[in-house]
Amino acid sequence: MQYPIHTLTQLRPILQGFRKSRGLTQANMAAYLGVRQQTYAELEANPAAASVERLFKALRVLGVEMVLSPAPDTQPEPVQETVSQPARKVARQATTTEKPKKPAGDKASRPARKTTEPQREDW
Template sequence: MQHHIRTTLQLGQLLLSARKHQGLSQAELAARLGLSQARISQLEQQPQTITALQLLQLTSVLGLELLVQSRDNTQDTGSTEAEW
């Protein structure tokens, strides 16, 4: 299933959902990544603080793949550059 992520809030929700889908607690995920449980909580609640390395590690552990592609402007949902 594909998820379109255009805001940091959507990213946090996806990370939380994927972790729960894998049956992992924040502590278990943190242990696999060498992070603290508090950092996992922060990444889910405030994903704007994530580093590129952490994002790639999280996607790997959670069985996700990061794909970046050009957006079809005819399907733009009104997001603006201010979100970035």
């Protein structure tokens, strides 16, 4: 059976459905992928934020094939090249010769804080 995906929000229930239909838990999927259960849970909760490589690895474990095909009766959307605000700011700074001023509460003057953020896994 095919499941066309038209929006990124459709990825989550489709991933969950394939996982459950194979009788796998998130912990099982994490074990197959070599990551923690929480890491796989994050991917499943927000697959749109995952890299294509990570998504493909999960789909491979699930035995799912991704097929791309042209949508019927649609015109391609025009691609507009835009420069983001941060890129414009960097470009402007690169063309000026004066040294940028440090804001009054610069992080370099503050003592470093320990973060309790969990370590990211590379998979």
